[in-house]
Each structure stands twice: as C-alpha cells, then as structure tokens.
Amino acid sequence: MRFPLLSARRLGLPRRAVSQILLTQLAIAAGVAVLATGLFLAPLSAQLDDQAMRRALAIAQSAAADPALAAGVLSSGASADSPVQASAERIRRATGAEYVVVLDLDGIRRSHPSADRIGLPVSTDPSDALAGREVMEIDEGTLGRSARGKVPLLAADGEIVGAVSVGIAYDSVRDRLLGAIPGLLAYAGGALAAGALAAYLLSRRIQRQTRDLAFSDIAGLLAEREAMLHSIREGVIALAPDGRIRLVNDEAARLLGLAPDAPDGCAGRPLEDVVGAGRTADVLSGRVTGRDLLTVQGSRVLVANRMPTEDGGAVATLRDRTELEHLGRELDSTRGLIDALRAQDHEHANRLHTLLGLLELGLHEEAVEFVTEVADVHRTTAEQVTEKVHDPLLAALLVGKATVAAERGVPLRLAGTSLLPDRLVDPGGLVTILGNLVDNALDAAAGSTAPLIEVELRAEGRTAVLRVRDSGPGVPAARREEIFTEGWSTKQPKAHRERGLGLALVRRLAERQGGSARAGEAADGGAEFSVVLPEALR
Numbered sequence: 001m002r003f004p005l006l007s008a009r010r011l012g013l014p015r016r017a018v019s020q021i022l023l024t025q026l027a028i029a030a031g032v033a034v035l036a037t038g039l040f041l042a043p044l045s046a047q048l049d050d051q052a053m054r055r056a057l058a059i060a061q062s063a064a065a066d067p068a069l070a071a072g073v074l075s076s077g078a079s080a081d082s083p084v085q086a087s088a089e090r091i092r093r094a095t096g097a098e099y100v101v102v103l104d105l106d107g108i109r110r111s112h113p114s115a116d117r118i119g120l121p122v123s124t125d126p127s128d129a130l131a132g133r134e135v136m137e138i139d140e141g142t143l144g145r146s147a148r149g150k151v152p153l154l155a156a157d158g159e160i161v162g163a164v165s166v167g168i169a170y171d172s173v174r175d176r177l178l179g180a181i182p183g184l185l186a187y188a189g190g191a192l193a194a195g196a197l198a199a200y201l202l203s204r205r206i207q208r209q210t211r212d213l214a215f216s217d218i219a220g221l222l223a224e225r226e227a228m229l230h231s232i233r234e235g236v237i238a239l240a241p242d243g244r245i246r247l248v249n250d251e252a253a254r255l256l257g258l259a260p261d262a263p264d265g266c267a268g269r270p271l272e273d274v275v276g277a278g279r280t281a282d283v284l285s286g287r288v289t290g291r292d293l294l295t296v297q298g299s300r301v302l303v304a305n306r307m308p309t310e311d312g313g314a315v316a317t318l319r320d321r322t323e324l325e326h327l328g329r330e331l332d333s334t335r336g337l338i339d340a341l342r343a344q345d346h347e348h349a350n351r352l353h354t355l356l357g358l359l360e361l362g363l364h365e366e367a368v369e370f371v372t373e374v375a376d377v378h379r380t381t382a383e384q385v386t387e388k389v390h391d392p393l394l395a396a397l398l399v400g401k402a403t404v405a406a407e408r409g410v411p412l413r414l415a416g417t418s419l420l421p422d423r424l425v426d427p428g429g430l431v432t433i434l435g436n437l438v439d440n441a442l443d444a445a446a447g448s449t450a451p452l453i454e455v456e457l458r459a460e461g462r463t464a465v466l467r468v469r470d471s472g473p474g475v476p477a478a479r480r481e482e483i484f485t486e487g488w489s490t491k492q493p494k495a496h497r498e499r500g501l502g503l504a505l506v507r508r509l510a511e512r513q514g515g516s517a518r519a520g521e522a523a524d525g526g527a528e529f530s531v532v533l534p535e536a537l538r
Contacts, residue, residue: 029192102153241312434466436505437466472527
C-alpha cells in the first residue's frame with residue numbers, strides 16, 4: 001500500500017522528513033503571526049476612530065454646558081474679539097482639539113481657530129445638531145479630515161440657540177495607530193521566535209523517532225511491513241500500552257479463529273474482547289511471562305512469544321503446534337503399542353515353549369486346555385469392549401489401551417453401566433478426549449498398591465457421558481480447576497512435545513460441543529474425570 005506524496009525534489013524542498021516538517025511548521029507559525037497581527041490591526045483602527053469621536057463629543061458637551069457661551073451667542077455678534085471666540089479658543093487650547101467652533105441658528109460661525117472665517121457659514125451640514133441631536137462622525141472640513149462631535153447649544157431656558165462643533169485632527173488618530181504597530185510587530189516577532197524554537201525542538205524529536213528518514217522511505221517501510229505481516233506464516237499481534245490491539249495479521253486471525261475481516265476490524269479494541277478471557281489473553285498481554293508459552297485457542301495448540309516495544313506496547317507472535325502435538329501423541333501411542341507388541345512377542349514365545357514342552361511330554365489334553373485358555377482371554381477382552389461400545393473407533397482405542405495398560409501392570413476395565421451406541425456425531429473428538437484421559441489415568445495408577453483403571457461410557461438420550469477413574473493419588477480439591485490450564489503438569493516434558501496440554505484439550509473439545517469437563521474424587525480414592533457432551537449422538 002503506497003501513500004500519495006508530493007515530490008519534495010519537484011517542489012524544491014529538502015528530502016528528509018524532519019526538514020520538510022520544520023519548514024512547514026515555520027511557514028505555519030509565520031502565517032499565524034501575520035494573520036494575528038492583521039486581525040489585531042483591523043479593529044484597532046476602528047477603535048481609535050471611535051475613541052477620537054467620543055473625545056470630540058465629550059469636549060463639545062463640556063463646552064455647551066457653559067451658560068456664558070450661550071449668553072455670548074445671544075448678546076454679541078460674530079467678531080474675532082467676541083467673548084464666544086475667547087471662550088472657544090480657551091477650551092481648544094486646554095483640550096488639545098483641532099478646533100472648537102460655535103455657530104448660531106443660521107449656521108454662521110461665532111468662533112474659529114482662523115479668525116478670518118468667523119462670520120462665514122460652516123462647511124458641513126449643522127441641521128442635526130441644531131435640531132437637538134448629538135452627532136459623532138469622521139468628516140472632511142475646511143481644516144481637513146477630522147473626528148467630530150457636535151452638540152446643540154442651549155440657553156438658560158432650554159431653548160436651542162446654536163451648536164458647538166469640536167474636531168480632533170485625524171492625523172493624530174493615524175499617528176496613534178502607526179505608533180502601535182512597532183510594539184505589535186515586536187510581540188508578533190517574539191511569538192514567531194517562540195514558535196520557531198518550539199518547531200525546531202519538535203522537529204528534533206520527530207527526527208529521533210523517524211530515524212531521520214524521508215517521507216518516501218517511511219512510506220516504503222510501511223508498504224513493506226504490510227506485505228510482510230500479511231504474507232508470513234506466523235501470527236503477529238501488536239498491542240498498544242493500554243492493552244488495545246494495534247494490528248492483527250491474517251495468520252494470527254486464522255490461528256485465533258477470528259472472522260476473516262478481523263485484521264481490519266480489531267484495531268483499537270481491547271484484547272480480551274477479541275480473543276476472550278483466559279490463558280491466551282494472559283499470555284499475549286504479558287500477565288504470564290516466559291518464552292515459547294503454550295496456549296490452547298479453540299482446537300489449536302499455539303506457541304506464543306511476546307516482545308515489549310519502546311513505547312510500552314508489545315508485539316506477540318503465534319506459531320501453530322497442533323499438528324506437532326498430534327504427531328507427538330501418535331508417537332506416544334505407537335511407542336506404547338510397540339512396547340505392548342514386544343511384550344506380547346516375549347509372552348507368546350514363552351507360551352510356545354510351554355506348549356512345545358507339553359507336547360514333548362505327551363500331555364496332549366493339557367496342551368489343548370492351555371491353548372484354549374490363552375485364546376479365550378484375548379477374545380473375552382475384545383468381546384467385552386465391543387458388546388458395550390458399538391463405535392468401532394472407540395472400541396479399537398479401548399482394546400489397544402487395555403493391552404498397553406496390561407503390559408504396565410494396570411488392569412483396564414469397562415464399568416458395568418457402560419453402553420454407547422454407534423450414533424456419535426464426532427467420534428474423532430471423543431477418541432481424543434478418551435485417549436488423553438486414559439493416558440493420564442495410566443500414568444497415575446502405575447505403581448499404586450492396587451492399580452486399576454475403570455472407564456464408563458454411556459448415553460443419556462442424545463448426551464454422551466464419559467468417566468475415567470484411576471487408583472492413583474488423586475487430585476487435591478484446590479487444584480481441580482488448575483489442572484485444566486495449558487502448560488500445567490507435574491510430569492517432566494518429553495523430548496518431542498510439551499506437557500500440560502492433554503487436559504486443556506479435553507476441556508476445550510468438551511466446551512466446543514457445549515459440554516463440560518471436571519475433575520473429582522473416585523469412590524475408592526484416586527481421581528475421577530467426568531466429561532458430559534450434550535447433542536453428541538444423532
């Protein structure tokens with residue numbers, strides 16, 4: 001899977017990913033600084049205009065509040081030496097305004113900074129102020145552009161006798177705006193420098209994390225990783241530090257028995273939600289530590305290894321040992337049969353020598369009785385099994401196990417209540433369950449004072465019930481659940497396979513058919529293992 005990238009060489013950019021990221025961050029920081037400066041300056045001009053107009057209006061209101069000014073408009077004419085001119089100029093100098101103009105009801109100036117303009121009409125429309133309304137505006141007049149405030153001039157009896165117009169030179173407003181720019185640029189430059197430093201530090205960290213690779217190299221590694229993970233015949237599961245799944249390859253989904261779309265749908269989900277609670281989740285999450293840990297998932301025997309990653313997560317690998325376990329068990333059975341055949345061969349030779357001696361001594365009747373007895377013993381064992389167990393696979397297994405047990409000095413017998421018809425849905429699964437339980441019982445009973453294995457197989461409707469009892473030391477009550485855990489065993493492992501899987505497989509096979517497997521205590525001591533399989537018979 002390739003990721004579409006712009007060619008850095010075509011754009012004239014550096015090839016290394018960290019350099020491209022640094023340049024991008026610097027460009028973003030500069031753009032943000034310029035944008036923030038522009039966004040600040042745009043309303044600043046309007047704010048300064050508003051402040052200037054309000055100041056002009058306040059000066060005009062203060063001047064109009066002087067009763068002497070209204071009295072002067074009524075009592076004196078329009079001249080440069082009138083009291084109105086003197087008062088207006090005093091206010092203008094005191095407040096720093098550009099002009100303070102007093103006009104009468106006809107719009108004739110009674111005061112002005114330029115004395116030659118006194119007695120002339122004002123250059124802008126005074127009708128709003130003369131109508132009793134206060135006005136704020138930016139306008140062009142005889143003295144240039146200014147921020148203006150106009151208020152009506154009232155006599156003592158409240159009658160409008162004129163208006164007062166005050167102007168603040170617009171150059172002063174612009175000077176304030178221009179004066180604010182250097183400081184604003186200094187702040188913006190400081191912010192840009194801080195952003196550049198942060199971008200540099202971040203790029204250095206990214207450089208360490210990406211091993212100074214180019215974007216094309218990273219894309220190539222990702223594509224190679226995808227191809228490798230989904231093509232290898234080993235399961236791989238990557239976990240995040242919080243235990244959630246990052247990645248599941250196709251083989252891991254197959255080994256764990258997940259849905260075909262699991263590699264795409266498992267990302268971000270907790271591990272227990274995907275594989276279920278149990279030993280498999282404990283091994284993959286690191287709660288059980290060690291190398292080549294065995295676990296059973298469904299009907300598969302898996303070997304898991306876990307390697308932590310630098311960020312606190314982990315990568316776990318899974319290998320399928322199911323076939324190897326089956327081969328190991330078949331090898332054990334074959335060896336047992338070979339040992340039994342060897343012992344039977346030795347016993348057969350002894351019987352032939354005995355028969356030869358009887359014939360040489362002329363004891364023909366005793367020889368016939370001897371041969372008949374030996375043949376009846378073997379025929380009786382096979383007939384007893386086939387009378388109670390009608391399934392050929394299970395019957396053959398029990399006859400073979402009885403031979404092996406007899407060689408080890410442990411009698412194997414069927415319980416009198418045993419009766420299993422030839423209607424099994426999955427005879428192979430029951431063979432695996434019975435074989436594992438008999439092998440464990442044989443190991444436990446061998447060497448006991450009165451060795452014995454008893455097998456009970458019966459049908460209850462469509463339910464198959466299997467019990468195997470032995471004369472061994474039994475299983476302590478505190479460990480009757482623990483013994484069904486993968487890898488748990490009190491025996492030394494064999495060279496060709498691991499121990500501690502037989503009982504785990506028994507329980508998994510039983511649970512897969514909706515049944516159960518439990519350990520208990522036999523009536524005469526020893527252990528009793530019970531397996532109940534609903535819907536096991538047709």
